[in-house]
Amino acid sequence: MKLLLLALAVAGTAVADDYLYSRRLTKRFVDCDGNYNVSFFHVNDVHAHLDQFASSGTACEDPAEGCYGGYARIKTKVDELRAAHPDNLWLNAGDEFQGTLFYQYYGGEKIAETINTLRFDAMTLGNHEWDGGDEALGRFLLNLTFPVVSCNVKSGVPSLNHTIKNYHVFPDHGVAVIGATTPTTPGISQVGNKTVFLDPVREVQRAIWEIRNRTDVNRIVLLSHLGYDEDQELAAQTEGLSLIIGGHSHTLLGDMDDAKGKYPTIVEDRNGNEVFIVTAYRWGEYLGAIDVTFDEDGHALAYHGAPIHMDNSTKLDAKLDGKIQEWAEAFADFAAEVLGETDVPLVQSTCQDGDCLLGQVMADAMFEYRINQTEGATEEKPDLALINAGGIRAEIDAGEITRGEVLTAFPFGNAIVELQFSGADLRKVLEGAVSYFQVSRGVRIEFNPGNEAGSRLVDVTLDGEALDDEREYRVVTLDFLAGGGDNIFVATDDFITLDTQDEVLTQYIAARTPLSPQLEERVVETA
Incomplete structure (x- = not known):
């Protein structure tokens, strides 16, 4: 049959x-x-x-x-x-x-x-x-x-x-x-x-x-x-x-x-x-x-x-x-406000697989924001910024950058915070979530996912210097992560919220427009 x-x-x-x-x-x-x-x-x-969108995930303009x-x-x-x-x-x-x-x-x-x-x-x-x-x-x-x-x-x-x-x-x-x-x-x-x-x-x-x-x-x-x-x-x-x-x-x-x-x-x-x-x-x-x-x-x-x-x-x-x-129409003018320009697409699609350009730009913006805040206070300067890859939601196309694009890429309304860790504790944080975040410039993290849990972190350097287990480090991150979100940090409420993530990126774009970032090897998988 x-x-x-x-x-x-x-x-x-x-x-x-x-x-x-x-x-x-x-x-x-x-x-x-x-x-x-x-x-x-x-x-x-x-x-x-709700509305149709361009390939990057932002509003459909044409x-x-x-x-x-x-x-x-x-x-x-x-x-x-x-x-x-x-x-x-x-x-x-x-x-x-x-x-x-x-x-x-x-x-x-x-x-x-x-x-x-x-x-x-x-x-x-x-x-x-x-x-x-x-x-x-x-x-x-x-x-x-x-x-x-x-x-x-x-x-x-x-x-x-x-x-x-x-x-x-x-x-x-x-x-x-x-x-x-x-x-x-x-x-x-x-x-x-x-x-x-x-x-x-x-x-x-x-x-x-x-x-x-x-x-x-x-x-x-x-x-x-x-x-x-x-x-x-x-x-x-x-x-x-x-x-x-x-x-x-x-x-x-x-x-x-x-x-x-x-x-x-x-x-x-x-x-x-x-x-x-x-x-x-x-x-x-x-x-x-x-x-x-x-x-x-x-x-x-x-x-x-x-x-x-x-x-x-x-x-x-x-x-x-x-x-x-x-x-x-209620938010059209707000979303259309031009904040600056980028010479290259700020790619989001690879953020959960490794280093990605938009993730690095956001981490750099947070790091620079805190550097500017602590100018003249050397002992309070941050050592690195770290964000979760899952919080980066859409690409920003080459050309004009609008406020709507920034809010679509980072829609969660998170605030910037700073946490302190010993080098030993920071090493544990990085070991536990090494493939889930983006970091700021000057940081290089090498890891081997094939190693046993607890031994996957191979090397960490900040501006060329090895992570010191005895030293205290200041980490710029998001309130969502500091509170235990994505299980990167041990949950805490011992922090002060600073500016919002989207405003920090807005300030960075205005200061550096046009952006011309290049993807760097910051979180590197090794054999």
Whole structure:
């Protein structure tokens, strides 16, 4: 018997879509009779990019040069797909907050209105949803018109407890969607002491068992904000999932040259059943679209689909785009203020892989700011500046630098602080997080990631001098990191906040325009 195509092609993909029959289907020689197909459309990590954007992630100034994403464009495509594939679920894998002036100016208000307009079927929570704290998140969730799921988040805050569910069952499709949020959230966002994050593996498995015991649903999907690697690990450690739709790691999957894996990535669960894992990059540049065929036991049999590139080939929904442009007018003049120029692009895309130009410029700006503050007080001069790579969010293009670009690149409103460490303690800090930060000029850190933990730091010099374990060092950093964020420093509140990060960079640009930085080897991986 010939195998039949089990799912319709997803229309309008910008990359070649694909389909696969799992080993179970091939071995059982079953056809599509009795098997159930559901189309899943998904986004993740939009980060307040309500409007379309240029390739650097900043505002789209000239659509003719190529613009991407934008919820008005996504709405057009999703409306088309949902009409063509009536058995569908439209899911959001979290991190709607933080990243553009739409969030900085309006908080969650316009984001809530927009995603309600998109008519999502369900959403899970990303870590950045807590950037304004528990109460602000609660107000945002109370305004949503669709279910919010995260089985490992437990809160004593009434608005969170009332709105966050472990899972949601869609009886028309016979599908249950469980949610999960990265348990690292308390260390990277503003979580209150009434909210806790439990082990997602244990809680997801518990939710699967509960769904089986309380319903007749056996098609179970995880809507995850854990990260691509963590999704694969969870799939292998649990049983009962057929599909994981993920976010958090901003991972590009598909057949593009720079993709990090296949769409979907397939992992066997504890019982040897295949779990399809998908995610859709970040900022709404791609829309995930996958048809999944399930057998009568709820196992995934086949898929058909691919990420859809949200470029100019898809028109903007005029009504929603009109609203978004109206909202943007409120901060347009502020965002358009020209601060200076740069002769070269200030690259962000490589910041999490090693030295990057924008990270070095920001660290240098912080270092120079503190040098100027302490002029004439030699004993108080800083020794280095250090920032987290994850706090650098978008590139700044060559040419004029606007205030909007600065705020998009560094959207978190962090303040500059100074901490003191002995050389020995500073060595421990650098050893523990050497691949997660950018440092200021004059610093050279060599590390070997292949060494055992505790021995990865090979050498540290400051202006050519070796780090002295007995000496005291002054480190310029951010209040977020000083308070324990990203687990770089031991949390402390023993510091004085100085100027804000964006203002420090603004001052640096004004003093040095036009910028002509060159990438230096500061944090170096050695064999």
